[in-house]
Amino acid sequence: MLYKELAVVYEQLESTTKKLEKTQILSKFFSKVNKDELRDVVLLSAGLVFPKAEQKDLGIALKMMKRIVQKVAGVNRTEFNKVYRRTGDMGLSAKELLKNKRQQALGKKELTVEKVVTNLRKLPTIEGAGSQDRKISLVSELLACAGSDEASYLVRTILGEMRIGVAEGIIRDSIAKCFGIDATAVEHAYNLLNDYGLVAEMAADNKLGGLGVEIGRPIRVMLAEKAPDLKTALEKFKNPALEIKLDGFRVQIHKKGDKIWIFSRRMDDVTRQFPELVEWAQGHLCADICIVEGETLAISPKTGKPLPFQRLSRRIQRKYDIERMVKETPVQINLFDLIYLDNKNYMDEPLKKRWTKLKSTVKELKERFILVEHIETKDYKKAKKFYKKSLAMGEEGIMVKNLDAAYQPGKRVGYWLKVKPTMEPLDLVIMGAEWGTGKRAGWFGSLLLGARHAGRFVPIGKLGTGLSDEQFRSMTKRLKKLVIEEKAGQVRLKPKVVIEVAYEEIQKSPKYESGFALRFPRMLRIREPEDKAPEDADTLERIKRLYEQQKGRG
Ligand code: AMP
Numbered sequence: 001m002l003y004k005e006l007a008v009v010y011e012q013l014e015s016t017t018k019k020l021e022k023t024q025i026l027s028k029f030f031s032k033v034n035k036d037e038l039r040d041v042v043l044l045s046a047g048l049v050f051p052k053a054e055q056k057d058l059g060i061a062l063k064m065m066k067r068i069v070q071k072v073a074g075v076n077r078t079e080f081n082k083v084y085r086r087t088g089d090m091g092l093s094a095k096e097l098l099k100n101k102r103q104q105a106l107g108k109k110e111l112t113v114e115k116v117v118t119n120l121r122k123l124p125t126i127e128g129a130g131s132q133d134r135k136i137s138l139v140s141e142l143l144a145c146a147g148s149d150e151a152s153y154l155v156r157t158i159l160g161e162m163r164i165g166v167a168e169g170i171i172r173d174s175i176a177k178c179f180g181i182d183a184t185a186v187e188h189a190y191n192l193l194n195d196y197g198l199v200a201e202m203a204a205d206n207k208l209g210g211l212g213v214e215i216g217r218p219i220r221v222m223l224a225e226k227a228p229d230l231k232t233a234l235e236k237f238k239n240p241a242l243e244i245k246l247d248g249f250r251v252q253i254h255k256k257g258d259k260i261w262i263f264s265r266r267m268d269d270v271t272r273q274f275p276e277l278v279e280w281a282q283g284h285l286c287a288d289i290c291i292v293e294g295e296t297l298a299i300s301p302k303t304g305k306p307l308p309f310q311r312l313s314r315r316i317q318r319k320y321d322i323e324r325m326v327k328e329t330p331v332q333i334n335l336f337d338l339i340y341l342d343n344k345n346y347m348d349e350p351l352k353k354r355w356t357k358l359k360s361t362v363k364e365l366k367e368r369f370i371l372v373e374h375i376e377t378k379d380y381k382k383a384k385k386f387y388k389k390s391l392a393m394g395e396e397g398i399m400v401k402n403l404d405a406a407y408q409p410g411k412r413v414g415y416w417l418k419v420k421p422t423m424e425p426l427d428l429v430i431m432g433a434e435w436g437t438g439k440r441a442g443w444f445g446s447l448l449l450g451a452r453h454a455g456r457f458v459p460i461g462k463l464g465t466g467l468s469d470e471q472f473r474s475m476t477k478r479l480k481k482l483v484i485e486e487k488a489g490q491v492r493l494k495p496k497v498v499i500e501v502a503y504e505e506i507q508k509s510p511k512y513e514s515g516f517a518l519r520f521p522r523m524l525r526i527r528e529p530e531d532k533a534p535e536d537a538d539t540l541e542r543i544k545r546l547y548e549q550q551k552g553r554g
Contacts, residue, residue: 001037003111006044007150013164019173022166026174035204039197040117046171047162049120051195053218053267055529058123060135060158062483065090068136069155072143073097088485090159095152098143111145116154160494161484167455171196179203191220191409194267213345215256215289218263220410222337224399226424226542227417228549230387233400234378236417241351242383243399244373244390245418246334248297249312249530253281255290264316264530273315276326277333280369287341287361294335295372301330304367306394313528334372335362336399339407351415352403376403387419396420424546425502425524426538429495431457433479436472443476449521450495451514453540457495458514460543466502466522475526495534498527506547514540516547 012025026045033041043051050056060068069090070080075097084093119138126134139158143151156162175196176183181203189199189208194217202208213219227233234240251270254261260278262271271278277296285292298312299305311329318325338358339347346354355374364370375386383400390398397420405415428449436445446464450457467475475497482494501521509517 001033001041001113003113003116003150003154004147006041006113007147007153009045010153010162010164011149013166017165019170022170023173023177026166026170027177030174030178030200035201037113038204039195039201040113041197042171042175042200043195043197044113044117044157045174046166046168046196047157047160047164049117049157050124051197052535053194055266055268055533056124058120058158058160059126060123060139061481062090062159062485064132064136065139065155065159068139068143069094069097071136072140073101085487088487090484091152091156091161094143094155095148098146098151099148109145111142111147111150115145116142120158159484165455168196169455175200175203181208187410192217194218194220213291213340213347215254215291215340216259216261218252218254218261218267218269219291219339219347220267221250221252221265221293222408222416223410223412224416224418225412225414227400227419228545230383230398230400230419231380233417233419234380234383236414237400237402237404238378239352239376239403240378240383241355241374241376241401241403242386243336243375243401244334244386244393245396245399245420246295246297246306246372247309247396248295248306248334249309249316250293251277251296251333252291252293252339253277253285255281255285255287255292257288258282266530266533268530270316273318273322273325274331275322276331276368280333280365284363284365284369285361286363289340289342290338290361291340292335292358292361293337293339294333296331296333298329299332299367301328304332306332309528309531313530316530332368332370334370336372336374337407347407347409350404350406351401354407355403391421425500426451426518426543427498427527427532427536428460428501429457429534429537430479430493430497430499431459431495432490432492434462434491435489440472443472444479444491445472447475447479447499449499449501449518450537451540451543452535452537453514457534457537458540459512460514460516460540461512461518461521463499463501463518463521463523465520466524471523496529498529498532498534498537500524500527500532506543508547514543516540516543 009029013022083096087093119142122138123135146154172186173183176186189211190196193199250265252263260281262274262277264270298307300307315325315329338354341357387398400417400419402415430447431450432448433444434446436443446462448459449461449463451460479493482496483491484494485492502524503518503521505519507517507519
């Protein structure tokens with residue numbers, strides 16, 4: 001398929017804000033795509049080059065993109081800046097600058113979807129000396145063959161900024177409509193496959209029906225909602241289970257005979273990083289085939305006590321010297337769920353049954369491979385004692401779970417409720433920044449925070465405290481790579497970095513698009529992507545709820 005056909009669709013999508021129309025446009029388009037290209041086309045329609053779960057970074061920042069566009073358009077910096085300043089958008093600048101170029105280069109090869117995908121997928125694999133030049137040449141090659149509209153979308157895809165308003169829900173509904181399948185079935189398949197491109201391809205082959213769990217392929221994990229307080233959480237379920245909420249790293253362990261896979265909550269394969277988990281899973285999961293989940297904590301080699309998450313983070317990122325890390329930062333896993341056992345899928349079974357099966361499957365290894373602390377009670381006094389104990393242990397709070405509910409992959413459906421102390425911090429995305437002045441000159445001195453809303457982020461305030469000088473410096477370094485646009489000392493950023501923010505109060509405010517502002521926001525910590533990604537950031541919906549609760553407290 002020619003890439004220009006996709007560009008036409010992007011343009012149609014951009015011209016409407018209505019979800020239904022977007023779904024209509026995409027489902028019609030998908031129905032015309034050849035089966036062997038459907039997977040890539042679906043991903044590209046969502047503005048993706050790789051499935052989201054793979055979290056691959058193309059490694060082309062705004063600065064490099066500027067250089068590429070300049071080079072392909074054959075203009076100097078001043079000419080480029082003139083256009084860029086006027087349009088304020090790299091995609092539109094490329095469109096305009098390449099229009100002229102294109103007229104001279106008529107007769108060039110036309111760009112295909114296959115070529116786009118082939119070149120772009122090579123980008124994350126390029127490392128070492130000369131890697132910049134190689135990346136530049138892969139992207140230049142594409143831009144040189146692109147028509148001006150194509151160039152604009154190509155640039156936006158590479159920068160991860162499509163701005164065509166196509167969220168996951170629209171892709172799901174478009175696949176459903178195109179193949180005449182129920183949207184929940186499409187979503188279910190996505191929870192098992194983690195790739196809407198693949199889901200579409202299988203839908204086209206009529207293969208979604210019998211789709212089941214595959215050992216070795218991660219399942220999207222079930223998520224929790226926040227409860228306002230313990231009492232409300234307890235009242236929510238007829239049969240609640242209470243568990244300590246540990247602040248660690250969630251893993252999903254798959255076992256098939258001696259073969260073990262360890263997946264992170266973001267579905268990365270971290271098996272190599274945790275050889276001791278592999279060994280324990282081999283010896284202490286008494287089943288030939290199973291999938292279990294638990295929270296991994298780093299523990300002190302001396303005292304055996306849990307250590308802060310940062311210590312564990314080092315182990316997750318480590319690719320070599322693993323044996324030394326195993327000794328330096330030992331871990332413990334607290335198992336809390338079972339999804340699959342001996343060729344039976346337990347996802348639709350109630351937690352009560354899953355927990356019973358888990359207990360009989362796990363042969364505990366003291367302080368290392370253990371079951372999470374779990375009690376079953378609806379009694380407020382007992383629950384309160386358990387909650388206090390958790391806080392006294394230095395843990396975040398507790399989980400209140402519905403014993404009668406199924407495992408709902410990928411969803412916050414309110415079957416699991418987190419109970420934590422009130423005025424909880426928010427996890428917000430840094431979506432913009434302002435260059436500092438005076439002592440902070442040369443750094444981003446003020447960070448624009450965003451909450452999730454309708455598939456994008458809306459600003460809710462600026463933060464300039466809670467970071468040490470050193471943190472400001474390293475944060476600037478980190479954010480510089482994410483700049484999308486710069487105007488008068490203010491930059492717009494790719495929403496990639498999530499921080500945990502404490503504040504005194506949520507206020508109504510016309511100043512920000514969200515309609516709210518935070519009083520005295522300060523940064524508590526940076527959330528590493530393994531811990532919290534932008535799609536896990538807090539929503540405007542939740543901020544509204546917190547605002548109402550806060551009002552209620554007077
Ligand atoms: P949050 O990241 O704040 O949305 O809280 C949900 C996370 O808490 C899960 O993804 C787990 O990583 C973690 N967690 C800690 N203890 C438990 C538990 N007992 N059951 C389920 N999740 C837990």
